[in-house]
Amino acid sequence: MTGKKAKVFRPTAFAFPYLVVTLIFVIVPLVLVLVYAFRGSDGSFTFANFRTVFTEKETLRQLGQTVGIAALSTVICLLIAYVVAYILASHPFKKLPILALLFIIPMWINFMLRIFALQSLLSMIGIGKSYWAAVIGMVYDFFPYMLLPIYTVLVNMDKSYVEASRDLGANPAMTFLKVTLPLSLPGVISGISMMFMPIFSSYAITKMMGDMNTTVIGAKIATLFENTYGDYGYGSALSFVLLVIVFVVMLLGNALTRRTEKAPKGGKA
Amino acid sequence: MNKASSKLYLALRWVILLAVLVAIYLPLLMIIVYSFSTSQSVGGSFGDFTFRLYGKLFENTKMLSALKNTLIIGLASAALATVFGTTASVGIHYMRKRIKSAVETASQITVVNAEIVTATGFFLLMICLRDTVKMPINFSIWWLIITHTVITTPYVILTVTPRLKQLNPNLLEASMDLGAGPMRSLFTVMLPQLAGAMVSGFALAFTLSLDDFVVTNINSFGANIDTISTYIYSGIRKKGIPIEIRALSTIIFVVVLTALIVYNVVKNKRAKEQAKKA
Numbered sequence: 397m398t399g400k401k402a403k404v405f406r407p408t409a410f411a412f413p414y415l416v417v418t419l420i421f422v423i424v425p426l427v428l429v430l431v432y433a434f435r436g437s438d439g440s441f442t443f444a445n446f447r448t449v450f451t452e453k454e455t456l457r458q459l460g461q462t463v464g465i466a467a468l469s470t471v472i473c474l475l476i477a478y479v480v481a482y483i484l485a486s487h488p489f490k491k492l493p494i495l496a497l498l499f500i501i502p503m504w505i506n507f508m509l510r511i512f513a514l515q516s517l518l519s520m521i522g523i524g525k526s527y528w529a530a531v532i533g534m535v536y537d538f539f540p541y542m543l544l545p546i547y548t549v550l551v552n553m554d555k556s557y558v559e560a561s562r563d564l565g566a567n568p569a570m571t572f573l574k575v576t577l578p579l580s581l582p583g584v585i586s587g588i589s590m591m592f593m594p595i596f597s598s599y600a601i602t603k604m605m606g607d608m609n610t611t612v613i614g615a616k617i618a619t620l621f622e623n624t625y626g627d628y629g630y631g632s633a634l635s636f637v638l639l640v641i642v643f644v645v646m647l648l649g650n651a652l653t654r655r656t657e658k659a660p661k662g663g664k665a
Numbered sequence: 666m667n668k669a670s671s672k673l674y675l676a677l678r679w680v681i682l683l684a685v686l687v688a689i690y691l692p693l694l695m696i697i698v699y700s701f702s703t704s705q706s707v708g709g710s711f712g713d714f715t716f717r718l719y720g721k722l723f724e725n726t727k728m729l730s731a732l733k734n735t736l737i738i739g740l741a742s743a744a745l746a747t748v749f750g751t752t753a754s755v756g757i758h759y760m761r762k763r764i765k766s767a768v769e770t771a772s773q774i775t776v777v778n779a780e781i782v783t784a785t786g787f788f789l790l791m792i793c794l795r796d797t798v799k800m801p802i803n804f805s806i807w808w809l810i811i812t813h814t815v816i817t818t819p820y821v822i823l824t825v826t827p828r829l830k831q832l833n834p835n836l837l838e839a840s841m842d843l844g845a846g847p848m849r850s851l852f853t854v855m856l857p858q859l860a861g862a863m864v865s866g867f868a869l870a871f872t873l874s875l876d877d878f879v880v881t882n883i884n885s886f887g888a889n890i891d892t893i894s895t896y897i898y899s900g901i902r903k904k905g906i907p908i909e910i911r912a913l914s915t916i917i918f919v920v921v922l923t924a925l926i927v928y929n930v931v932k933n934k935r936a937k938e939q940a941k942k943a
Binding site: 422502 | 675678682685686688691692693695696706708749750752753755756757758759760768771774775777778779780781782783784785786787788789790792793804811812814815818837838841846847851872875876878879883886894898901902906910914917918921922924925929
């Protein structure tokens with residue numbers, strides 16, 4: 397009998413507890429967001445929540461500002477992180493992995509404490525709450541997450557590509573543009589994906605560092621869920637819009653990754 | 666490039682690295698320095714060097730309970746995430762290709778999704794549980810442990826799966842063919858090989874839980890629970906946080922730094938020993 401029992405058991409069953417958890421705590425909540433988004437305050441089916449999202453000027457302004465802050469902070473962070481990663485991956489810094497570690501360490505420190513520290517320092521040197529302070533906060537917070545994937549790609553890059561390019565007569569600038577940069581794109585895309593979308597939810601940073609007019613859409617959603625007995629239709633509709641944005645951005649990212657991964661393969665085969 | 670310009674180039678790169686390092690660490694350093702002062706603001710007149718803030722920290726019950734909650738939620742959810750994540754990895758590893766990719770995609774939902782959407786989903790689920798099933802659990806520390814487990818488990822899977830792929834694919838089958846039951850096979854054959862990855866997964870889940878703000882914030886409105894993140898957040902927004910937060914911050918910085926240094930020293934030592942053996 398025991399022999400039979402062992403045969404019936406499939407190792408895939410080990411995933412069962414996790415699948416149940418995922419169903420209840422990941423799939424069902426997403427369905428609930430959808431249900432509440434299409435539910436009026438009387439419980440009937442309605443598009444009214446979405447109508448509010450797309451007609452309320454303030455919400456549209458906040459959505460626009462969120463995309464603006466996310467794009468601006470991501471670009472600034474990317475530029476700084478790329479330069480630092482490039483230097484860290486170059487000779488002689490390559491031999492000092494401890495140095496690279498120093499740049500990554502903040503990842504393990506509570507981000508709220510880091511923002512608190514940054515805010516204290518900025519107000520000490522006379523920079524108050526403002527749009528730009530919030531952007532600085534974003535860059536400061538996400539820097540290690542942007543740096544790590546780019547550094548990893550650059551430090552593991554096969555040096556012979558660069559050497560070949562130089563041997564064939566390309567100058568350093570050309571070599572960078574035509575060889576190093578394209579080869580490092582997967583790291584860049586991964587860094588951007590770790591920063592751009594998360595900024596939509598980073599209302600802690602805009603609330604702590606930004607002025608009254610500076611906000612991200614996550615703040616709006618958070619206030620709509622502050623009450624444990626309330627009407628969540630509007631907040632759910634807004635969440636749903638965000639979900640769609642996430643999906644579109646993800647598809648874009650995947651398409652980009654596929655294209656960049658195709659490029660260098662020809663040389664290897 | 667001639668010698669002089671290559672030297673200049675090297676110097677320039679050092680300057681850039683150091684400038685960024687200063688930008689990263691100066692804020693933290695100022696907090697550490699001013700944790701030994703009773704000045705009302707960081708950067709104010711320093712006054713006497715004193716440990717008074719550290720004394721105050723241990724009298725501030727609100728701050729200490731935020732710290733305690735953070736640690737309880739972090740440890741409990743990381744432990745649960747390690748259990749679910751490891752068993753899930755083993756199970757997924759043996760799935761057929763199609764089901765496997767479907768489950769793997771599902772497991773990445775919370776990783777890819779905007780955290781605020783995940784948070785509101787949890788919130789709505791709790792509201793429904795409360796109103797329809799009349800569950801006795803409400804927004805509480807238990808709920809925070811559950812939600813943190815759900816958001817950190819995918820990262821444990823991401824940590825354990827690569828190690829699993831390195832193992833002999835017939836290992837589990839061999840063990841079961843030799844008569845060990847599935848549970849015994851899991852515990853005596855699979856888990857010992859995965860121990861290292863499980864520890865990494867636990868550590869990752871723990872830090873992610875400590876760092877979480879959005880899910881905690883949305884799902885603790887109804888409960889009167891603070892973690893360090895929500896405590897600082899509400900403090901800064903309202904009247905300001907008590908200055909002994911600088912003492913707590915300093916302790917956390919030092920603990921994290923020590924842990925990372927010890928971890929890297931041990932890792933390097935092991936790598937060297939293994940290199941010697943080979």
